[in-house]
Amino acid sequence: MKYLMFASALLLSPLSSASEPVITGFGNFYNVPEHVSINDSTKFKIAFDVDKAAKEGEQNNAMNSLARFINMHVAHGVKPENIQLALVVHGSASVDVLDNSEYKKRFKTDNKNQNLIKQLLTNNTVVYVCGQSATHYKVAPEQLIDGVQMSLSAMTAHAQLQQQGYTLNPF
Incomplete structure (x- = not known):
């Protein structure tokens, strides 16, 4: 039993x-001691797509994937300036990019995504919200976290990002 508890703790603890x-x-993120090498000249330009909202007052784990991507790769030698990410938010996740004051008016709790989004924005990440979804969920441009941009649609944002050389994260 002690071994099982230790093994579980080891598997669940992130890399220090x-x-x-x-x-x-x-x-x-987790340490993977043996992996295909990544050198300091590696460059990433990746778009992430998030369409499902977090439960009210909780962090959106799909959005957290961008932070994991940045932290994991920088810890393994990639220069921060070589990581350019884009977050395209649509569907019910549109409410997860509401400024905290607006989020609190709707859900009576803080937006746990605001600090994450602000840090991403200061670390080579652009954040777009789908204008179609935002309109459907009654999210106006002035209600967004500072720096989040309204796109005509998520489809438009992805098409434009692809033209700029971004690849789409497959999950």
């Missing part, structure tokens, strides 16, 4: 890196 994470409080 000598350096501080780029995105603090988010983006835990």
Whole structure:
């Protein structure tokens, strides 16, 4: 039983890196001692798609994937300036990019995604919300977290990002 508890704790504990994470409080990852090497000249330009909202007052784990991507790769030698990410938010997740004051008016609790989004925005990440979904969920541009941009649609954002050389994260 003690061995099982130790093994479970080991599997669930994130990598303790000598350096501080780029995105603090988010983006835990596991150490993989043997992996295909990544060198310091590696460059990433990736779009992430998020369409499902978190439960009210909870963090959106799909959005946290961007923080995990940044922290994991920087900890393994990729230069932060070589990581360019885009977050395209649509569907019910449109409410997860509401400014905290607006979120609190709707759900009577804080938006646990605001700090994450703000840190992503200061770390080579652009964030778009689908204008079609935002309109459906009654999210106006002035209600968004500062720096989040309204796109005509998620389809438009993805098409434009692809033209700029972004690849789409497959999950």
